[in-house]
Amino acid sequence: MTIPDRPQNTRPELLRMEQVDKTFNGDVVALKGMSLEVREGDFMSLLGPSGCGKSTALRLISDLLHPTSGRITWAGGQTAGDLGVVFQEPTLMPWATVAQNVWLPFRLRGKTYHDVKDQVREALKLVGLEKFQNSYPRELSGGMKMRVSIARAMVTRPRLILMDEPFAALDEITRFKLNNDLLTLKDTIGCTVIFVTHSVFESVFLSNRIVVMAARPGRVITEVNVDASYPRAEDFRTSAEYAVYTRQTTDALHQAMGDTA
Ligand code: ADP
Ligand code: MG
DSSP, X not given: XXXXXXXXXXXXXXXXXXXXXXXXXXXXXXXXXXXXXXXXXXXXXXXXXXXXXHHHHHHHHTTSSOOSEEEEEETTOOOTTXXXXXXXXXXXOTTSOHHHHHHHHHHTTTOOHHHHHHHHHHHHHHTTOXXXXXXXXXXXXXXXXXXXXXXXXXXXXXXXXXXXXXXXXXXXXXXXXXXXXXXXXXXXXXXXXXXXXXXXXXXXXXXXXXXXXXXXXXXXXXXXXXXXXXXXXXXXXXXXXXXXXHHHHHHHHHHHHHTTO
């Protein structure tokens, strides 16, 4: 993929947050002065302790919440299908088949299954679940359900995918496998990802940029650039380069948590 190999600051901007504050119930400051510039092709992680506003930031970007002040803008505007979202729970409809679940974002936009069956099949193929299109969620493992959820988020080929701790409930082996596959998938569809995690290891493996956040009030402390090249595979996890970046990110996170201790 050519886009992420270009220096970060020469890639076109996709979205920006400017001095965004979010306060709940007039007194819970979930986010204070958050500013970010997301560039096309970024794999950006938001990393920080529980309560630092990571989910709030994603919900603001996905327009499920509105900033108390500040603003969020898409360069060139946002159109339908530009955004895909994956939550920690796969949130599949239990009464519907895998294929019907993946069809949902299109169905909400008035497309019949027949209109989009090729895209649905292609999305399931990309997550390795082509053979399970007629299965029901209860027949799938946790990792497979998450794959369906990812297929559903990317079936419209969005420019931006938001993921909120998608692999936190999975065992480590499954998580590693999904991390590897997610990078391949991103490369194939050429999207941008904002990924929430509290795992240093996961954020370093996946990201070119890690935004380190702290709580009370939720805010950005620093950004770590992971300049290791893509594609990244299993050997990256055991490399000296990976160890250096995890060390640097752990230090940044300790500083962030120390700030509020
Ligand atoms: P994180 O995802 O990093 O764990 P959140 O964004 O969920 O953090 O929450 C940030 C802060 O905002 C926390 O103190 C949380 O309790 C508070 N908060 C989040 N959503 C709401 C809400 N709907 N109403 C009141 N407080 C909220
Ligand atoms: Mg959260």
